[in-house]
Amino acid sequence: MTSGPAAPRPQHPYPRPVQRMVPRSRDEPHRAATPLELFFDLCFVVAVAQAGRELAHDLAEGHLHVALVGYLFAFFAIWWAWMNFTWFASAYDCDDVPYRITTLVQITGVLILAAGVPRMFADQDLTLAVTGYVVMRLAMVTQWLRAAAGEEGAARTVALRYAAGITLVQAGWVLVLLVPADVRPYVVPLGILAELAVPVVAELATRTSWHPHHIAERYGLFTLIVLGETVAAATVAVQSAVDEHEALGELIPIAVGGILLCFSAWWIYFARPVEDILTSSRQAFLWGYGHYLVFGAAAAIGAGLEVAVEQAVGKAHISAAAATAAVTVPGAVYLFTVWLLHARHGKSGAAQVVLPVAAVAVLACTFLGGSGVLAAGLVAAATVAVGVALHAREG
The missing domain is CATH 1.20.1410 (I/LWEQ domain)
Structure with missing residues (x-):
């Protein structure tokens, strides 16, 4: 049996102390985006702007292939990290101190990713971009482990699958940095497919309580x-x-x-x-x-x-x-x-x-x-x- 959904929680200017992370109700009335989520989005737009700027530069120079490949990969990293946090927060946002600090780590990761976007376009150097991405995703693992600690039964299995799947894929991205540059175009799509597969596999048992x-x-x-x-x-x-x-x-x-x-x-x-x-x-x-x-x-x-x-x-x-x-x-x-x-x-x-x-x-x-x-x-x-x-x- 899974734990029952928490009652609707109004947003407060100060975070709650550490509390058990339990799922929010799918039928919760008046559920709206929080100030933290809005701030999170604004920080992600920094990375979006970097990707767009590099896309414009390479297109103007006539480097179509470099522009498209670099943009599609950079935007995938930005979008996927944003999307994973968004769906998790829809189900488990408890707005306590650890939750906010973990979100700060994710924001730090996206800023590192944004700093690495120009290098990725100019020199195909993925080091800084992958580092920022892994920081974001490992912070997400922490969130899922907290969710697993507050769940039972099938819902706990889902949370643990998310944590294990994300961790495994991040290890793969670190290995991508070690392979020769001419091999990466064949390896990176496999990493993307693995990322996309994690939610599908994780939610085979039951779905999370997104709103x-x-x-x-x-x-x-x-x-x-x-x-x-x-x-x-x-x-x-x-x-x-x-x-x-x-x-x-x-x-x-x-x-x-x-x-x-x-x-x-x-x-x-x-x-x-x-x-x-x-x-x-x-x-x-x-x-x-x-x-x-x-x-x-x-x-x-x-x-x-x-x-x-x-x-x-x-x-x-x-x-x-x-x-x-x-x-x-x-x-x-x-x-x-x-x-x-x-x-x-x-x-x-x-x-x-x-x-x-x-x-x-x-x-x-x-x-x-x-x-x-x-x-x-x-x-x-x-x-x-x-x-x-x-x-x-x-x-």
Whole structure:
């Protein structure tokens, strides 16, 4: 038998003393993100910004393969550590002193990871990035061992499987640092698959008591923060270009298209509540894993806008079409993935195909060259308008 869920706990400005970590109720009313979780997200955005900055730099230099491989790997490390903490906190957040200190260790790990991102892109040096990642994940092991100590039966087995699985995979990442650089491209995907498999194997016996509304809110908040970082990165790029060049005629269409695309991305993501579709572990796993593309694409849009700005003022060593693709490709991926994960649920008829068609249209804007970013923004805004009109007609 597992221990009974704890009663709803209000958040306090000061942490509780050390207490037994027991699962929170899935039916707990008014469950919301805590200040600690929000601070945790903001610290992770530092790493997101580093990954986006390096992506933009390599794309502008025409190093497409290095840019994509480095970004996908760096963003996986960021996203996976964030996601694991988020789902654990949804089930076991006890907000006592050890819990907060362990979270601080995880934050320290992400800052180490962020510091290692430039080395990973420039020299394929994984040492600092892997060190930060392992710090984050071993802190997560501590959390799962505390959860196991407060559980019995199948729930205890789940917690111990998580702890053992995460520890084993971290040992694998340390070994990756010891293999020759030319072998790593074949080994790293195996490590990623092992990471993804841990929750699936751990929750074979029973599922943890994550809270659907809390999970939906946490993912939504991180989407907001990543989109905000995208706008900030684009703003800095435009400001730098204006300070050095008289190129407002080329920059204004990029700025307008970028803000339309970001605003539409926000609107589309929050067009409907999603907690009602998180009804099973299988659905939740697919939805949670799929957000790797949502978060990664949202952050990549900002990097793409930086590239488009640099190309417009003659700093990038790529064509206008390639610079536009740096915006339109992640934009299309974002629209299609949001539709696939939750926007399609509850829709029928014409409403069901709006986002997939919009994704194709945004991708087609790549071939418009310098005006493609503005066109992509207009397509995204038109998509929102069509969605609003269809919703009003159905209502």
